[in-house]
Structure formats: structure tokens, C-alpha cells
Amino acid sequence: MVAVDLGGTRMKCGLVAADGAVLHRETRPTPREAGGRAVLEALLETVVELGQKAAADGHRVRAVGVVVPGIIDAATGTVGAENLAWAGTPVLAELKAAIGHDQHVILAHDVRAGGYAELRQGALTGTTNSLFLPLGTGIAAAMVVDGSLVSGDGYAGELGHTRFVNGEAAELCACGQWGCLETVASAAALARRYGVRTGRVVDGSREVLELLAEGDPDAEAVWKEAMAALIDALVLYTTLVAPTRIAIGGGLVGAGETLLAPLREGVTARLTFQRNPEIVAAVLGEEAGCLGAALMAWDSVTAEESGEQPV
Amino acid sequence: MVAVDLGGTRMKCGLVAADGAVLHRETRPTPREAGGRAVLEALLETVVELGQKAAADGHRVRAVGVVVPGIIDAATGTVGAENLAWAGTPVLAELKAAIGHDQHVILAHDVRAGGYAELRQGALTGTTNSLFLPLGTGIAAAMVVDGSLVSGDGYAGELGHTRFVNGEAAELCACGQWGCLETVASAAALARRYGVRTGRVVDGSREVLELLAEGDPDAEAVWKEAMAALIDALVLYTTLVAPTRIAIGGGLVGAGETLLAPLREGVTARLTFQRNPEIVAAVLGEEAGCLGAALMAWDSVTAEESGEQPV
Numbered sequence: 001m002v003a004v005d006l007g008g009t010r011m012k013c014g015l016v017a018a019d020g021a022v023l024h025r026e027t028r029p030t031p032r033e034a035g036g037r038a039v040l041e042a043l044l045e046t047v048v049e050l051g052q053k054a055a056a057d058g059h060r061v062r063a064v065g066v067v068v069p070g071i072i073d074a075a076t077g078t079v080g081a082e083n084l085a086w087a088g089t090p091v092l093a094e095l096k097a098a099i100g101h102d103q104h105v106i107l108a109h110d111v112r113a114g115g116y117a118e119l120r121q122g123a124l125t126g127t128t129n130s131l132f133l134p135l136g137t138g139i140a141a142a143m144v145v146d147g148s149l150v151s152g153d154g155y156a157g158e159l160g161h162t163r164f165v166n167g168e169a170a171e172l173c174a175c176g177q178w179g180c181l182e183t184v185a186s187a188a189a190l191a192r193r194y195g196v197r198t199g200r201v202v203d204g205s206r207e208v209l210e211l212l213a214e215g216d217p218d219a220e221a222v223w224k225e226a227m228a229a230l231i232d233a234l235v236l237y238t239t240l241v242a243p244t245r246i247a248i249g250g251g252l253v254g255a256g257e258t259l260l261a262p263l264r265e266g267v268t269a270r271l272t273f274q275r276n277p278e279i280v281a282a283v284l285g286e287e288a289g290c291l292g293a294a295l296m297a298w299d300s301v302t303a304e305e306s307g308e309q310p311v
Numbered sequence: 312m313v314a315v316d317l318g319g320t321r322m323k324c325g326l327v328a329a330d331g332a333v334l335h336r337e338t339r340p341t342p343r344e345a346g347g348r349a350v351l352e353a354l355l356e357t358v359v360e361l362g363q364k365a366a367a368d369g370h371r372v373r374a375v376g377v378v379v380p381g382i383i384d385a386a387t388g389t390v391g392a393e394n395l396a397w398a399g400t401p402v403l404a405e406l407k408a409a410i411g412h413d414q415h416v417i418l419a420h421d422v423r424a425g426g427y428a429e430l431r432q433g434a435l436t437g438t439t440n441s442l443f444l445p446l447g448t449g450i451a452a453a454m455v456v457d458g459s460l461v462s463g464d465g466y467a468g469e470l471g472h473t474r475f476v477n478g479e480a481a482e483l484c485a486c487g488q489w490g491c492l493e494t495v496a497s498a499a500a501l502a503r504r505y506g507v508r509t510g511r512v513v514d515g516s517r518e519v520l521e522l523l524a525e526g527d528p529d530a531e532a533v534w535k536e537a538m539a540a541l542i543d544a545l546v547l548y549t550t551l552v553a554p555t556r557i558a559i560g561g562g563l564v565g566a567g568e569t570l571l572a573p574l575r576e577g578v579t580a581r582l583t584f585q586r587n588p589e590i591v592a593a594v595l596g597e598e599a600g601c602l603g604a605a606l607m608a609w610d611s612v613t614a615e616e617s618g619e620q621p622v
Contacts, residue, residue: 071584080584129463141551146463150456152440155553155586162547166477176583236473236547240452242466272487273382273391275466 001063001297002050005110005289006043008032008069008083008137012286013046015054016294020121022287024053036085043091044098051099062301063104065293066095067113069138074153077107082174104304106297112157113292114249114284115142116149120295122284123247130243132282133159134250135230139182145241159237160186164229181233185226187251193222209255231266238267238274249282256281312374312608313361316421316600317354319343319380319394319448323597324357326365327605331432333598335364347396354402355409362410373612374415376604377406378424380449385464388418393485415615417608423468424603425560425595426453427460431606433595434558441554443593444470445561446541450493456552470548471497475540492544496537498562504533520566542577549578549585560593567592 005012008030015024028046031038043066051061068091070081077092092107099105108116115132118124124132124144132142139160143150150156160182161175170179183189187205194208195201198218202208211219234246252259264279284291316323319341326335339357342349354377362372379402381392388403403418410416419427426443429435435443435455443453450471454461461467471493472486481490494500498516505519506512509529513519522530545557563570575590595602 129467143551145456145461145467146459148457148459150552152457152553153555153586156440156456156551158550158585161584162550163543177581232474237551239469239473240454240467240548240551241461242463244464270488273472274469275464 001065001294001301002047002054002061003065003290003294003297004043004046004050004067005113005293006030006039006066006068006084007110011043011046012290013050014290014294015050015057015059016291016298018298020291020295022291023057023059024050025290030084032083032085036087036089039084039086040089040091040094044094047095048098051103061103063106063297064095064099065106065108065113065295065297066091067108067110067289067293069110069140072107072109072154074151079107104297104300106293106300108293108296109140109142109154109157110289111140112142112149112151113296114282114288115144115292116296117284117288117292118142118247118249118282119144119149121291122288123280123282124245127243127245129241130245130247131237131241131277132247132249133234134282134288135186135248135252136250137186137188139186139250141237143241144243159233162233162236164232169225181229184222184229185233190222190226190252193225194218197222205251206254209258212258227262227266230263231270234263234267234277234279235270235274238271238277242275243277244275245278245280247280247282249285249288253281312376312605312612313358313365313372314376314601314605314608315354315357315361315378316424316604317341317350317377317379317395318421322354322357323601324361325601325605326361326368326370327602327609329609331602331606333602334368334370335361336601341395343394343396347398347400350395350397351400351402351405355405358406359409362414372414374417374608375406375410376417376419376424376606376608377402378419378421378600378604380421380451383418383420383465385462390418415608415611417604417611419604419607420451420453420465420468421600422451423453423460423462424607425593425599426455426603427607428595428599428603429453429558429560429593430455430460432602433599434591434593435556438554438556440552441556441558442548442552442588443558443560444545445593445599446497446559446563447561448497448499450497450561452548454552455554470544473544473547475543480536492540495533495540496544501533501537501563504536505529508533516562517565520569523569538573538577541574542581545574545578545588545590546581546585549582549588553586554588555586556589556591558591558593560596560599564592 124130128147130144141157141159163179165179171183173180190205439458441455452468452470474490476490482494484491501516
């Protein structure tokens with residue numbers, strides 16, 4: 001099947017077999033600057049061309065899975081995604097029109113798709129209540145509750161846009177709210193906040209982590225603020241939904257135990273009556289979204305063939 | 312069937328027919344002061360006596376539903392409930408031993424059972440993503456996510472024990488954490504906080520609401536603090552799980568629009584990209600828990616007879 005992880009700067013594309021084996025992979029630019037229509041056309045062209053490539057290689061395409069960083073309204077198949085310049089864009093209908101009605105189309109949230117992959121083949125295998133939390137440019141969560149990945153009609157999981165910074169320290173978030181987790185604890189926020197604090201422009205969160213390792217006090221300060229907000233968020237999630245395992249992903253998890261150890265310690269110190277979740281690193285890395293798209297699409301085909309409703 | 316809503320001060324008991332009709336109801340005291348063993352024995356005695364009464368009246372008892380204000384470990388059937396002096400108490404096993412193995416036994420969290428009743432026959436009918444939030448002596452939530460009531464192995468829904476008061480204003484909660492929603496926004500907290508603020512002992516939240524209606528400035532102050540924390544909690548829940556409807560229950564909902572209107576206004580003002588949930592009053596009142604226990608038990612019997620797994 002054809003899988004596309006459509007990000008704000010590039011599309012990660014693949015042809016994936018039923019067992020999850022990747023037969024082909026490529027990356028294309030996302031023409032974000034040219035506007036939402038151009039992004040949609042680039043996506044449709046990519047999906048059609050990958051289908052042609054699969055056919056030329058002797059494969060039959062059964063399904064197409066596309067994941068996007070935005071809110072997909074489950075009732076209408078329209079997408080709102082600031083990073084793709086989409087607002088109410090009828091992506092599902094356009095995909096179906098472009099590829100024909102003999103193929104399944106799965107359109108899913110990138111983080112939920114990544115969570116699905118981690119649940120099926122990664123760090124969350126075997127769990128029934130768990131959380132996939134990638135800390136990248138933004139922060140969103142894939143929630144596994146009572147054995148299922150939560151959709152909330154496409155709206156669930158926006159832990160990055162819940163308030164964990166209060167009072168004068170709260171900054172305005174791109175979403176229009178104040179003090180969101182994403183404004184202090186995303187990879188982008190670390191770099192930005194270090195820059196604001198010191199007047200120095202750094203090369204992303206990677207450089208902040210290097211400075212942290214060298215004992216730079218400003219890097220330590222922004223890191224501690226990020227950790228405090230993350231601990232608040234994980235305690236809250238644990239109290240509300242009782243996960244047994246939390247898998248942290250995204251760019252920041254490259255910090256390894258520098259990230260995970262204080263999160264474990266901070267969460268454990270705060271819990272009283274709640275179950276204490278394991279806190280681990282996600283394992284599928286950047287491919288989680290694309291693999292999740294493929295797995296969702298394959299499962300949809302399988303469910304139909306067995307007479308069940310597609311998921 | 313036999314239904315018991317076991318509270319910290321009294322047990323609300325009933326005999327309920329398959330269609331939800333209440334054939335008999337009675338209330339007994341909970342011997343909380345005599346300790347956890349006495350509470351358990353009183354429960355077992357009640358369940359047995361109600362079964363005998365049903366038999367004497369010519370009814371066959373098919374199932375027993377008991378709801379409790381505590382955490383029921385789904386794997387072991389043990390209960391931890393401070394209000395019942397229970398810690399790791401093997402309630403499910405004792406119930407099964409007392410009533411015999413030809414009857415279904417459902418042991419459920421009181422608020423989740425109330426939410427189940429509101430979902431099946433009350434304010435949440437027809438929803439697939441919604442929230443039942445009773446504001447009583449304590450605060451807990453029943454979460455409906457993607458069409459199912461969330462259990463989290465018995466641990467989910469503790470919205471009352473998430474932190475919505477920060478800094479020096481945060482008080483220690485009975486759960487051992489600081490600044491929990493329950494410490495400012497429960498019916499008990501309103502009365503207690505008014506008392507601390509004024510030095511006057513009031514007759515529960517009812518009197519605080521009366522003082523509020525009279526324009527008492529101290530009542531207004533504690534009310535505003537409660538509203539602010541509740542708005543924070545509802546915004547957070549909406550961002551994370553995207554309910555379409557929120558039903559507020561418990562004693563405080565007696566305040567009607569005095570409670571609901573500022574919650575609606577406050578939540579609407581804060582949301583940006585999220586779906587705006589309806590905020591309504593729950594409709595089943597104090598009987599929700601007992602009715603939920605009965606509905607759960609009946610559904611368990613029905614599911615078994617149709618060959619499905621009991622829920």
C-alpha cells in the first residue's frame with residue numbers, strides 16, 4: 001500500500017507490504033509557501049505517482065494511508081492544519097476522487113498514526129491503557145484507552161495545548177491560548193526560549209541539549225521549566241486516564257535518560273493513589289507516522305475482508 | 312435485580328426490574344465508624360436480605376450491582392476507598408461468596424455507574440464523547456470516549472484530583488496532593504472555604520449558595536475561585552478528549568444557571584480550535600448510582616444470554 005506522512009516541510013512516503021516491510025521510501029518537499037491548494041495538489045500527485053510506481057513494480061495497491069498534522073473532522077473528512085495552510089479542506093474527498101473507489105483510503109492524524117504503530121509494533125505493544133507523546137516542533141498525544149486508540153471524532157489528544165504555565169510566565173501559543181505545554185516543552189520552544197533568554201540564536205533543541213550537557217546555566221533554566229511542565233502534564237494524564245506505560249517520542253527523546261530520568265522521578269514523587277506508569281522512549285522514531293498510516297490502511301482492508309467494519 | 316449504592320454515610324438500595332422500574336427502595340446506614348470489616352459485613356447482609364425480600368415477593372434475582380466511592384482494581388476485584396475504611400479489601404470475592412455463583416455480580420465505581428445511567432437514560436443519551444461530572448462531597452468524573460465508558464482498569468476519571476490551584480493558594484487534598492480541583496470546587500470545599508474565610512460555620516454548600524444569592528461578598532469570592540478552577544478543568548478535558556456534551560451533577564448543580572451559565576461562558580471564552588461542548592445539568596440526581604448499578608448488572612446478564620462477554 002501507499003503511505004504518506006505529510007509534514008509542514010516534507011512528505012515522507014513509502015510503499016509498504018502487509019507485514020510492515022517497507023518496499024520503497026522517498027521524501028518530497030511540501031510546498032507550504034505556495035499555499036494550501038498547492039499542498040493538496042502535491043499530495044494527490046504523490047499518491048497517484050506512488051501507485052503507478054507500485055503497479056510498475058508488479059504490486060497491486062490495496063489501500064492508501066495519509067497522515068497529517070492537523071484536526072481531521074471524522075464526519076466530513078475535512079482537515080484544519082495550520083502547518084499545511086489548510087482550513088476546512090476536503091482532503092478525504094479529494095483523495096478518493098484522485099485514486100478511484102476500488103482502494104481504501106485512510107486519513108489520520110500523524111501522532112495518532114504514530115501511536116498506532118507504537119501500539120502494534122513498538123514501545124506500547126501489549127498495553128491497553130497507555131500514551132504516546134512525541135516532543136517535536138509541536139506536542140500532541142496519542143491516547144490508548146481500554147484497548148483502543150482514542151479518536152474523539154478527530155479532536156482528541158491535544159495535550160500540547162493544555163495549560164501548564166500560569167500567571168505572568170504564560171506565553172501566547174500559536175493556537176491562541178496562553179501557557180500551553182507546547183510553549184515551554186516542545187523542541188521548538190526550548191530553542192526559542194533559550195534564544196529569548198540569552199540573545200543567542202541556537203541551532204534548534206539539539207544545541208540547547210549540548211549546552212545543557214556542558215552545564216550552561218541558561219540551558220539548565222529552560223530545561224527545568226520544560227521538565228516541570230511535562231511532569232505536570234504526565235501527572236494529570238495519569239490521574240485522568242491511568243496509563244500503565246508512557247512512550248516519549250519526537251526529537252527531544254534523543255536526550256535519552258537526561259529527559260526520561262527526571263520525568264520518572266518527578267512523576268513518581270507527585271503521585272499518591274494513582275498507578276505509577278512506566279516512562280520509556282518510543283522506538284519507531286521518524287518512521288512511526290508513515291508506518292502507522294500503512295498499518296491502519298492494511299487493517300482497514302483486513303477488517304473489510306473479514307466482514308467487520310473498517311476502523 | 313439487587314442494586315446498592317454504598318456511600319460513606321448511607322447505602323441506597325433497590326430492587327430494579329429489567330426495564331429500569333424500581334420495585335423497592337430503602338436506605339440503610341453505613342457503619343463507617345465501626346471500620347472497614349463492619350462496612351463490608353453490612354453490605355453483604357444487605358445484599359442477602361434484599362435477595363430474600365425479592366424472592367418473598369415472587370421475583371427471581373438474576374444479578375447484583377454494587378457501586379462504591381473508591382478505586383476498584385479490575386484485575387483483583389479489591390477496593391480502596393477512604394470513605395469506607397477499605398484498603399485492598401476483597402469486596403468482589405466476598406460478594407460472590409455471599410450470594411452464590413448462579414448470580415451475576417457487578418462491582419463498579421459510583422460515579423462511573425452514575426455516568427452509565429446518564430448515558431443510557433439521562434443527560435448524555437445519544438453521545439459518543441461526553442463527560443458526567445458530579446460536584447458533591449468529592450469530585451470524580453465518568454468519561455465517555457468513542458462510545459464507551461472509560462474504566463482504565465478501575466483507575467480512570469479522577470479529575471477531582473488533578474491540580475487546578477497553583478502557588479501559595481494550593482491546599483493539601485485528602486488524597487495527598489496539592490491544589491486538587493476537589494479542594495476548591497466540591498460542595499464540601501465551598502462550605503469549608505467559606506468557613507475558613509469568615510470564621511462562620513455554615514450548613515453546607517446550600518447555605519453558601521443562599522449567601523451568594525444575597526450578594527454576600529465572601530460567598531462570591533469562594534464561588535469565583537470554584538468557577539475558575541472548574542472552567543480550567545472543563546477546558547482541559549475538552550482539549551484532551553473532545554466531549555460534545557458535559558453533564559454536571561451532584562449537590563452543586565442545584566444552583567442551576569448560577570452554576571451552568573458562568574461555566575458555559577468561561578469555557579467558550581477560552582477555547583480556540585477545540586469543539587465547544589454543551590454544558591447541561593445531569594437529570595438522574597441521587598438515584599443515578601443505584602440505577603447505573605442496576606443497568607450494568609442487567610446488561611451483563613443480557614450480554615451473557617446473547618453469547619457475548621459480560622461488560
